[in-house]
Amino acid sequence: MRTSQFLISTLKEDPKEAAVESHRLMLRAGMIRQIASGVYTWLPTGMRVLSKVINIVREExxxxxxxxxxxxxxxxxxxxxxxxxxxxxxxxxxxxxDRKQNEFCLGPTHEEVVTDIARREVKSARQLPLCLYQIQNKFRDEIRPRFGVMRGREFLMKDAYSFHTDKESLAKTYQDMYDAYSRVFTRMGLEFRPVEADTGSIGGNHSHEFQALAEAGEDTIAWSDGSNYAANIEMAEALAPEYDREPCADAYSEVATPGCHTVDEAAKALGVESEKVLKSLIVHGNKKEDGKHELVMICLRGNHELNEVKAIKIDGINDPLEMATEEEIAEFTGAHTGSLGPVGFKGRILVDRTADKMSNFACGANKTGFHLINVNWDRDVPNYEVFDLRNVEEGDKSPDGKGTLHLRKGIEVGQVFMLGTKYSEAMKCTVKDENGKDVPMIMGCYGIGVTRAIAAVIEQHHDDRGIIWPESIAPFKVAIIAIKPSKSQIVKDTAEQLYKQLLQAGVEVIYDDRDERPGVMFADMELMGIPHIVTIGEKSLNDGNIEYKLRKTGEKENIQASNALDIILSKLEK
Amino acid sequence: MRTSQFLISTLKEDPKEAAVESHRLMLRAGMIRQIASGVYTWLPTGMRVLSKVINIVREExxxxxxxxxxxxxxxxxxxxxxxxxxxxxxxxxxxxxDRKQNEFCLGPTHEEVVTDIARREVKSARQLPLCLYQIQNKFRDEIRPRFGVMRGREFLMKDAYSFHTDKESLAKTYQDMYDAYSRVFTRMGLEFRPVEADTGSIGGNHSHEFQALAEAGEDTIAWSDGSNYAANIEMAEALAPEYDREPCADAYSEVATPGCHTVDEAAKALGVESEKVLKSLIVHGNKKEDGKHELVMICLRGNHELNEVKAIKIDGINDPLEMATEEEIAEFTGAHTGSLGPVGFKGRILVDRTADKMSNFACGANKTGFHLINVNWDRDVPNYEVFDLRNVEEGDKSPDGKGTLHLRKGIEVGQVFMLGTKYSEAMKCTVKDENGKDVPMIMGCYGIGVTRAIAAVIEQHHDDRGIIWPESIAPFKVAIIAIKPSKSQIVKDTAEQLYKQLLQAGVEVIYDDRDERPGVMFADMELMGIPHIVTIGEKSLNDGNIEYKLRKTGEKENIQASNALDIILSKLEK
Known part of the structure; x- marks a missing residue:
């Protein structure tokens, strides 16, 4: 492809709206353009990358x-x-x-449609297992679309759905998909981790996410340095401490903590570490007959964070998790949210495993502007339930008992689910079992965020000059830059010849024939991330050379002009 | 692919909802399933065809x-x-x-979005011409979705848009597209005609449709037997007759024609041919200040049909064309719609070229239940305008003066437009001309109805047993049917071996290993339209043979089992 016949849409300036590198570089390299919040057009440069990724996904x-x-x-x-x-x-x-007032929606995912297909098309258990997939645009009306195609509203997804008569068959397909996803992301050049994951609104009972490791990621994953354990922090179990509570000291007493609304403020006022202060939150439980919610207290150690996914899995907690309002709290406890605590609390109390090991701790007095000190479980709070309720932290023990947990940020690029019979039961998608009885098919579902995965590759592969594509998905493998071909016949001839030779050899090559300043052309090719860049100028040609640069490492070398084709071919990945 | 690992979704019964062959066969062969009116899922068999067509379109x-x-x-x-x-x-x-109450639409076509891209990305006239295309789902909320994917609501389209600084460049790209479309449809095995076409709601001043010839088509095309002339009947000019009017006879007189509402009824009552009766219609003209429309009369020879596209191109006629209501007509003329005529009509009168040559004709009296006879233009109707207003008919003279027109039904599978500056002017999509002045880019646009084209192929290629795919887009090229492999080791071994050999040779083959009754398997493969069908049974194997059938012609032959691979390969298209 000649640049004169291509649409180079590079931007010189950094776009203001881009908060992460991949978004910035996709805009600057002319890969995408926003046409509405979270809705993008893929321009020719981006489309070439997208097509390659689609092909990899389809092949696998x-x-x-x-x-x-x-x-x-x-x-x-x-x-x-x-x-x-x-x-x-x-x-x-x-x-x-629609125009006839029939209700429709734009598919954010396709479990319903595919289950409808399976119940209509599958006549016999002999047709199972069956795994159907598509590569197709989805629309999710995100409340806050951000980070370019990483969290867009219209985006390209590969979604697959499998149907089975038994769990063993599901487990096999799940593993096949898991392996295929690993191959896809490896071929894309991603550094990724499959991690245990929550099943969220899709449902099911077993799931892995494929997380591309990147600081820009919105997910946190916990991994062990002593085993293969890795999980989304939403799922990672925080083990109960192995130590016992210290013995109770004096009876508790009330201390004025005026203006203290946070654990840290209270700790400071009380002159203790925040680890010695209990964090007490009130959330919505079940809805009562009067339409209001039960109020449930959750207690954590002061420096720990509530894990919402763990909380909503507890019976009696509203899903999605909702914090009680200031008004509800004031009415129920008589106190401000900053002065809450379990002592004398009238409702159900859920205590995190680590908070359960605290003793002689401080907590809110359920009286605005006051805290209690020297509080102890059982002695001062007779009724409470203990659960794993917090996020794990760097340094926690791995839940499998092997090694220590570390945290990293990740971008979820794929997820596989064992769905079970959630959809097949609701939609009567059945086959006959060996006794002739209709039983719901067992399902799995499997998604790859195709466009998001491309952003993830860029997060992992870039430098201050632009994108550094893995060869497998680069828009072009080789760039030829001709310096002032209009002023030098030998430059023009050499460039044209090499271009034609590379095309003939089946190499995807972009030949920058714009006759721009060399710096402009070079900057564009580096920004667009072309792996191999060849510069043809009169000066080096006089020595029989052309310049070659490997984008990835920045290494430059002179290569023999007369042997350029073979040398370049030898540098390409097989 | 083994049928046991594929989703064969053939139907034994004809689906009731299918009014045309392609719809019936796409359902019966398990290519598509409707999930809502005009909205379809493509099942694996259909998807394989669709993928091949997409590849052809993309290549071209x-x-x-x-x-x-x-x-x-x-x-x-x-x-x-x-x-x-x-x-x-x-x-x-x-x-x-959307959730924030911003207005959106589902793209039925993409002129606006692509013009927005061009105005943002094209910085210099040197970047033109530029032609951008996509292969993408569209949604058009058709009032009456019908004929399966031939007139669906969500459908796959290839749409391309070109941008130019001058008309010569547009003409070149238009021709390139025209040629590419011809190659696409030829490769798909379609018999088609490029015909002159109206530009409709897309706009522009020059357009061709690619019409696949088929009785099920909703378009009518007119073509000349004496030249290359071919046009959609919407566009085909009806020349003025070369003969003159006959001389006026007696003055006109009124005749009672009670209960006659149509030209044919009136002709019968008057004892004349319908060619001697004038057909008078009243349509909406411009809107007046009171919000009502001017009423305009259109007069045609009794046996001719109004051409709406021609009518709305006349200044002062409402676009879209609307017939006046019975109430409007009664108020304006005092008569029923079946008794209208130009004599004494108070409004503007438009007369078709052929009607203009009528003399001593009959027409409604603008008095319910009465007609006039012996009416003549000029003498009895002093003010009228003559236009080409009718559809051409079989036997009309070709508008280029060469040969006679014939009519055929067609399915519009593609259309190319010279758009001009309609969108670039409205959306300020400009480049600087040589004088540094901003001028709107000149545009073209080009569409292929990808999913509809597949239906068109089936309309042209089927018999009473099912679809007959051209090899280029068949879901599989070869089908292997093994007869009772569970009861014959030699059948099983031979089938398995041939299957593996064909796969190794890179042939797309479906191996029916369902162990069904031979008739069922054979019927499925014929219904699905597999071009080459090989049957392996013990009886012929004992003679060293397997049976081969060419789907297209129905020819059967025995081929040597030992040499089967080579023989089959020799039968495939290169």
Missing amino acids: MNKTGALEIAMPMVQPADLWKESGRYEKYGPELCRFK | MNKTGALEIAMPMVQPADLWKESGRYEKYGPELCRFK
Whole structure:
């Protein structure tokens, strides 16, 4: 491709709206353009990368025996009502009516549609297992689209769904997908970790996320240095401390802590570490008959963070997790949110495992501006329940007992789920078992965020000059830059010849024939991340050389002009 | 692919909802399933065909130098307001609001989005010409979705858009696209005609449609047997007759024609041919100050049909064409719609060229239940305007003066437009001309109905047993049917071996290993349209043979089992 016949859309200036490197570089390199919040066009440079990733995903899916289909983006609400998700799914589900006032939505995911297909098309258990996939645009009306295509509203996803008669078959396909995902992300050049994950609104009972490691990630993963354990922090279990409580000291007493609203403020006022202060939060429990929620107290050690996913899994806690309002708290306890504590609390009390090991601790007095000190469980708080309720921290013991946990940020680029029968039961997607009885199919589902994964690659592969593409998904493998070809016939001839030779050899090459200043052309090719850059100028040609630069390492060398084709070919990945 | 690992979704019964062959066969062969009116899922069999067509389209687009991009399906209303189409486009444009109450629509076409890209990305006239394309789902909320994917609501389209500084450059790209479309449809095995076409709501001044010839088509095309002339009947000019009017006879007189509402009824009552009766219609002209429309009469020879596209091109006629209501007509003329005529009509009168040559004709008396006979233009109707207003008919003279016109039904599978500056002017998509002045880019746009084209192939290629795919887009090229492999080791071994050999040779082969009754398997493979079908049974194997059938012609032959691979390979298209 000649740049004169291509659309180079590089930007010289950093776009203000970009908060992360991948967003900045995708805009600057001319890969994407926003046309509405979270909605993007992929320009030719980006499209070439996207096409390569799509091909990798398709190849690896086909290798597993999954069958490609294409489901529509516009989905009838009726199917979503059958599964029960039409009401449950929040405003991320974009609902609208057609001209005949029938209800539709834009597919944010396709469990309903594919389950409908399976119940109509699968006539016999002999047709199972069956795994169907598509590579297709999704729409999720994110409340805060951000980071470019990393959290967009319309985005490209590969989603696959499998159907089985038994759990062993599901486990096999789950593993096949897990392996295929590992191959996909490896081929894309991603450093990633499969981690145990929550199943969220999709449902199911077993799930792994594929997390690309990157500081810009919105997820935190915990991994052990002593085993293969790795999990999303949402899922990582915080073990109960192995030590016992210290013995109770004096009876508790009240201390004035005027104006203290946070644990840190209270700790400072009381002259203790925040680890000695209990953090007490009040959340919504079940809805009562009067339409109000039960109020439930959650107690953590002062320097720990509540893990919401763990909390909502406890019976009697509202899903999604909602903090009680200041008004509700004032009415129920008579105190400000900064002065809460379990002593004398009238409702249910849930205590984190580590908080449970505290003794002689400080906590709010349920009286605005006052705290209690020397509080002890059992003695002062007779009724409470202990759960794992906090996020793990760097240095915690690994839940499998082997090694210590460390934390890293990750970008979720894929997720695999054992769904079970959530959708097949609701939608009566059944096959006959050996006794002739209709039983729901067991399902799995498997997604790759195709466009997001590309952003993740950039987060991992860039420098201050731009993107550094892995060859497997680079828009072009080789760039040829001709310096002032309009002024030098030999430069022009050499560049043209090398361009044609590379094309003939089947190499994807971009030939910058714009006759711009060399610095401009070079900056563009580096920004766009072309792995191999060849510069042809009269000066080095006079010595029989052309310049070669490997984008990844920045290494430069002179290569023989007369042998350039072979030398370049030898540098390409096989 | 083994059928046991594939999803065969053939139907034994004809689906009731299918009114055309392609719809019936796409359902029966398990290619598609409807999930809502005009919204379909492509099942694995259909998807394999769709993928092949997509590849053909992409290859031919890339050959022209067009650059692939991906624009979103969800489009901000603002862009459509800029072009003026947000209001003008009818309810086919699906409009909705996101969670923040911003207005959006689902893209039925992408002129606005691509023009926005060009005005942002093209900095210099040196970057032109530029041609961008995408292969992407569109949504058009058709009032009456029908014929399966032939007129669906969500459908796959290839749309391309080109930008130029001058008309010569546009003409070149237009021709490149025209040629590429011809190659695409030829490779798909379609019999098609490029015909002159109306530009409709897209706009522009020059357009060709690619019409696949098929009785199920919704378009009518007129072609000449004496030249290359071919046009959509919407566009085909009806020349003025070369004969003169006959001399006027007696003065006109009134005749009672009670209960006659149609031309044929009146002709019968009057004892004349319908060619001697004038057909008078009243349509909406411009809107008046009181919000009502002017009423305009259109007169045609009784046996001719109004051409609406021609009518709305006349100044002063409402676009879209609207017939006046019975109430409006009664108020304006005092008569029923079946008794209208130009004599004494108070409004503007438009007369078709052929009707203009009538003399001593009959027409409604503008008095319910009465007609006039012996009416003559000029003498009895002093003020009228003559236009080409009718559809051409079989036997009309070709508008280029060479040969006679014939009519055929066609399915529009592609259309190319010279758009001009309609969008670039409205959206200020400009480049600087040689004098440094901002001038709007000149645009073209080019569409292929990818999913519809597949239906068109089936309309042209089927028999009573099912689809007959051209090899280029068949879901599989070869089918192997093993007869009772569970009962014959030699059948099983031979089938397995041939299957593996064909796979190794890179042939797309489906191996029916379901161990069903031979008739069932054979019927499925014929229904699915596999071009080459090989049957392996013990009886012929004992003679060293296997059976081969060419789907297209139905020819059967025995081929040597020992040499089967080579023989089959020799039968495949190169």
